[in-house]
Amino acid sequence: MTDQxxxxxxxxxxxxxxxxxxxxxxxxxxxxxxxxxxxxVDWKPSAGGDPQMAALLAKLGV
Amino acid sequence: MNVxxxxxxxxxxxxxxxxxxxxxxxxxxxxxxxxxxxxxxxxSNAAIMRNAGLLEEGTAVKGNDLVIxxxxxxxxxxxxxxxxxxxxxxxxxxxxxxQAAWRPHSIAAAVKARPEINLALISVPGxxxxxxxxxxxNRGLHVLxxxxxxxxxxxxxxxxxxxxxxxxxxxxDCGTAxxxxxxxxxxxxxxxxxxxxxxxxxxxxxxxxxxxxxAGAGISHAxxxxxxxxxxxxxxxxxxxxxDAFDADPETDHVVLISKPPHPxxxxxxxxxxxxxxxxxxVCFIGASEVQLPPNARFSPTLxxxxxxxxxxxxxxxxxxxxxxxxxxxxxxxxxxxxxxxGGTLCAEAQVxxxxxxxxxxxxxAIPGVLKLGVEPSSGRDRLIDLGDDEYTRGRPHPMIDxxxxxxxxxxxxxxxxxxxxxxxxxxxxGAHADPAEHLVKIAADRGPDAPVLVASVVGTEQDPQGxxxxxxxxxxxxxxxxxxxxxxxxxxxxxxxNAGR
Numbered sequence: 085m086t087d088q089x090x091x092x093x094x095x096x097x098x099x100x101x102x103x104x105x106x107x108x109x110x111x112x113x114x115x116x117x118x119x120x121x122x123x124x125v126d127w128k129p130s131a132g133g134d135p136q137m138a139a140l141l142a143k144l145g146v
Numbered sequence: 147m148n149v150x151x152x153x154x155x156x157x158x159x160x161x162x163x164x165x166x167x168x169x170x171x172x173x174x175x176x177x178x179x180x181x182x183x184x185x186x187x188x189x190s191n192a193a194i195m196r197n198a199g200l201l202e203e204g205t206a207v208k209g210n211d212l213v214i215x216x217x218x219x220x221x222x223x224x225x226x227x228x229x230x231x232x233x234x235x236x237x238x239x240x241x242x243x244x245q246a247a248w249r250p251h252s253i254a255a256a257v258k259a260r261p262e263i264n265l266a267l268i269s270v271p272g273x274x275x276x277x278x279x280x281x282x283x284n285r286g287l288h289v290l291x292x293x294x295x296x297x298x299x300x301x302x303x304x305x306x307x308x309x310x311x312x313x314x315x316x317x318x319d320c321g322t323a324x325x326x327x328x329x330x331x332x333x334x335x336x337x338x339x340x341x342x343x344x345x346x347x348x349x350x351x352x353x354x355x356x357x358x359x360x361a362g363a364g365i366s367h368a369x370x371x372x373x374x375x376x377x378x379x380x381x382x383x384x385x386x387x388x389x390d391a392f393d394a395d396p397e398t399d400h401v402v403l404i405s406k407p408p409h410p411x412x413x414x415x416x417x418x419x420x421x422x423x424x425x426x427x428x429v430c431f432i433g434a435s436e437v438q439l440p441p442n443a444r445f446s447p448t449l450x451x452x453x454x455x456x457x458x459x460x461x462x463x464x465x466x467x468x469x470x471x472x473x474x475x476x477x478x479x480x481x482x483x484x485x486x487x488x489g490g491t492l493c494a495e496a497q498v499x500x501x502x503x504x505x506x507x508x509x510x511x512a513i514p515g516v517l518k519l520g521v522e523p524s525s526g527r528d529r530l531i532d533l534g535d536d537e538y539t540r541g542r543p544h545p546m547i548d549x550x551x552x553x554x555x556x557x558x559x560x561x562x563x564x565x566x567x568x569x570x571x572x573x574x575x576x577g578a579h580a581d582p583a584e585h586l587v588k589i590a591a592d593r594g595p596d597a598p599v600l601v602a603s604v605v606g607t608e609q610d611p612q613g614x615x616x617x618x619x620x621x622x623x624x625x626x627x628x629x630x631x632x633x634x635x636x637x638x639x640x641x642x643x644x645n646a647g648r
Contacts, residue, residue, distance in 0.1 A: 103263065103267050107269030109164070110162075123250065127270060127278075133186075133208035134209060139280075
C-alpha cells in the first residue's frame with residue numbers, strides 16, 4: 085500500500101501539521117514559536133449562546 | 147458587614163478562560179472586594195456564580211454573554227472594581243494586537259482561506275466543544291479536543307464520525323499531543339527520536355516523554371486519545387487508530403501506551419491489536435496488576451518504569467538515593483503525607499507507589515484499591531489530591547495554567563502538624579504557567595521551621611520555555627527537595643515518613 089492509499093489518519097504523522105485554533109489564544113504563540121502554521125478563529129458561542137441549538141446546527145452542517 | 151453584589155452583563159462579548167482569569171484576579175485584588183468573577187454566561191458558569199452568591203436576583207445570562215460579578219464590602223468598592231473591569235475590557239488594543247494576523251470567524255472560513263490546514267485544536271467551553279469538533283470533522287480535519295465536560299454520547303458519536311471519515315479524533319479532555327514536533331495544548335519541547343506515545347493521560351504522556359527526552363533518547367510523535375477512550379462506552383476507537391498510525395510510521399520503532407486501567411473488554415481488543423503490530427510496545431496501565439500481554443509488549447504499573455522499559459532498561463535518576471536523602475532531613479510532623487498534584491496521572495502514580503509501600507492512602511481521584519476521599523472517613527491516611535479534577539477546575543483554568551488553585555491547600559498543609567511531607571509536582575512546557583516554581587516558592591516562603599518537608603518533582607525538559615534546571619534551582623534554593631521523577635519524589639516521601647516513625 086502506498087502512502088497515498090492509506091486513510092488520512094495514517095498519513096498524519098508523515099505530514100506537516102497546519103492548525104486552526106478555536107479557543108485559548110495562548111496556544112497560537114506556542115505553535116508559531118515551533119514554526120507550525122496556525123490560524124486563530126475569532127470565536128464566539130454560536131446560536132446566541134444556546135449550547136443545544138449550537139449542537140443541532142453543527143449536526144445539520146450549518 | 148454590609149455585603150454588596152453588582153453585575154455587568156456584556157451581550158455577545160467573548161474572552162477565553164485564561165484572559166478571564168487574568169482579569170478576574172485584577173478585579174478580585176481591588177480594595178474592599180470580597181470575591182469577583184468574570185465568566186461567560188454558559189449554563190454551568192451561571193450555576194457556579196449563583197451558588198457563590200455572585201449573581202444579582204433576576205440577572206438573566208446566555209452563553210455568549212460576558213458576566214462581570216463583584217461581591218464587595220460596600221457599594222462604592224463594588225462600583226469602583228466594576229468600573230475598572232469595564233475600563234480594562236474596553237481598553238483599545240495595542241498596535242501589536244491590532245496588527246495581528248487575520249482572524250476568521252469560523253473554522254469554515256479558516257479552511258477556505260488556508261486549505262493546507264489539517265488539524266483543529268479546540269479548547270472552547272465544553273458546552274460548545276462538540277459542535278465545533280463536528281464542524282471540523284465535516285471539513286475533513288483531524289481534531290484535538292482539549293475541552294472537557296463533553297458528554298460520553300457526544301464523544302462516541304464524534305469518534306465514530308471521525309473513524310468513518312478516516313480522521314483522528316483526539317479527546318475530549320485531551321491535554322497533550324505532539325505531532326511531528328508540533329506541541330498541541332500542554333506539551334514539552336522534546337528531542338525528536340524513535341519512540342512513539344499513545345496517551346489517554348495528558349500528564350502521564352508529559353512525564354514519560356520528558357523522562358525519555360532528558361535521558362538522551364527522543365519522541366517521534368505523541369498521540370492523545372482522551373481520558374475516556376479505553377472505557378467500555380468508547381471501546382478504544384482512537385487508541386486502535388493510533389496503533390494503526392504508528393504501524394504505518396517509519397520514524398517509530400517502539401510505542402508506549404499509557405492509560406488508567408481500561409475496561410477488560412477494551413483492554414483485550416487493544417492488546418490483541420498490539421499483538422498484530424509490527425512495533426514493540428510498553429504498556430503502562432497505571433495501577434493495574436500484571437496484564438496478559440502479547441510477546442511484543444512489556445508492562446509497567448508506573449510512568450517511570452514505562453520510560454525505563456522504553457529506553458531499554460536504562461535507569462532514570464540512578465544517582466538519586468531516597469534513603470540517603472531522607473536520613474539527612476528533619477523529622478517534623480507526625481508521619482503523614484499530603485500530595486497536592488496538578489497532574490492527574492502523577493497523582494495516580496503516587497497512589498500506586500505509596501500503596502505498594504504499605505501506606506494507607508485516600509484520594510479524590512482514587513485508583514482501584516485506594517479509598518475515595520469524601521466517601522468514607524480518611525483520618526490517619528495519606529491524602530493525595532488531584533487538583534485538576536472537575537471539583538477544582540469547574541469555571542476556572544487548570545492548575546497547570548493557574549497554579550493558585552493549589553495555594554489554599556498548600557498553606558493549610560504547611561501548618562498541619564500531622565504531616566511530615568508535602569508532595570508536589572510542577573509541570574512545565576507549552577501552555578503551562580510561565581514560572582510555576584516562583585509561584586510555589588512565594589506561597590511557602592513564610593512557613594515555620596517545623597513545617598513538613600516539601601518534596602517536588604519537575605515534569606519538563608531543558609528546552610522548555612521555563613527551563614527545567616532553572617525551575618529546579620529556584621525550588622532548591624527555597625528549601626524544597628527535588629527528585630528526578632515523580633516516582634522518586636514519592637519514594638522519598640515514603641523514606642522520610644519511615645524515618646519519622648523510627
